[in-house]
Amino acid sequence: MSAELPDLYRSLGAAVDDQELAPPALVRRRADRQARVRVVGTALAVAVLLGGVAVGGRLVLAADGTTPLPPPADTPGPVPTTSTPTPSTSPSASPPSSPRGTPSGTPPAATTGAATPRPPTSIPDRAFFVLASANRTGLESRIEGPPLPALCAARYPSESAVVQRRGRYLAYKQSGTPQGYVPAGSYRHTITIYRTGRADDALRELRKAVRACPEQELPDDGARTWRQRLLDPGRYGDESVLFEMRAAYPEGRGEPGTDEVRLVRVVRIGDVVTVLWEQGWENTSAERAQVDADSRRAVAAIEDWLD
Structure with a gap:
């Protein structure tokens, strides 16, 4: 200083x-x-x-329309008013699965069902069954006429629904019957092709007709009264109907106090209906076991024809 x-x-x-x-x-x-x-x-x-x-x-x-520069590092930016959603990391958040058997995003191929077979229009000889060798008599012929017995005033099935019908008559014998003895019974066997969707109508009309006709007198059978009833049809084809017709034997025929029995089985396979009407032989009665066995043969023959 x-x-x-x-x-x-x-x-x-x-x-x-x-x-x-x-x-x-x-x-x-x-x-x-x-x-x-x-x-x-x-x-x-x-x-x-x-x-x-x-x-x-x-x-x-x-x-001037030029993109502005970002603010300086030490300048606080504007406070956001909305939050931006972030992808969920939860295990349940997964992309939608694609159809089974196809890559993701690829539409499944169109499924095509098997082509519906066309109904037959004619009945060949091979559509008729062949009796077992032990039951053959050699008595067989073609026939015309109604495939079913009359049931009171019922009209069945509607003939307008029929495409074609063929029938035959054949006699059978019991297994073990010696040569030269009379047959044990006979069939009126018919096969009918119905228009598409009408075969099941025929069976429905038949069931209704049997229920509506518990008994009747046949004009060509004297004064006998026949009684009709539905039976358990069993498993044949797509569906089936089985009914019996029962009447007392005429005087001097058959065992006293017993009934003569006729069995009628109707089986539908698609639009085809086969009928086995057991008509006996000289006042014999139908046996259920024989009719069942021949019904299976009749169904198998039609299935082989239609395949």
Whole structure:
């Protein structure tokens, strides 16, 4: 410090009477602090000026249609008003599965069912069954006429639904019957092709006719009363009907107190219906076991024909 500064303090002290002045060291510290404050203020002013220039430049670029620059790293961005959904990481979140057996996104191939076979229009000879060798008599012939017995006033089935019908008559014998003995019974066997969807109508009409005719007198059979009833048909073809006709033997025929029994089985295979009407032989009665066995043969012959 120069010698003039103490002298100046002394002269100032005399001028301000008895007031005590701050020592020179304290004055110098205050001067240094004021100088630092001026430097910091100048730096802040320069920073504010540079920031204003940068922001102004971005606003000018945005007004010209140019994509604005991102804000400075130390400038907080705007607070978002909506949240952006994030993909779920839950195990249950999985893409939709594709149809079984096809790649994802590939439509399944169109399924094609088997072509529906066309119904037959004619009946060949091979559609008729052949008796077992032990039951053959060699008595067989073609016949015409109704395939079923009359049942009161019923008219069945509708002939307008028939495409073709063929019939035959054949006699059979019991197994083990010696040569030269009379047959044990006979069949009126018919096969009918119905129009598509009408064969089941024929069986339905037949069941209704049997139920509606529990008994009747046949005009060509004297005064005998025949009783009709449905029986358990068993499993034959697509569906079947079995009914019996029962009447007392005429005087002097058959065992006293016994009935003569006729059995009629009707089987549908698709649009084809086969009928076995057991008619006996000289007042013999039908046996269920024989009719069942021949019914199976009749169904098998038609299935072989239709395959």
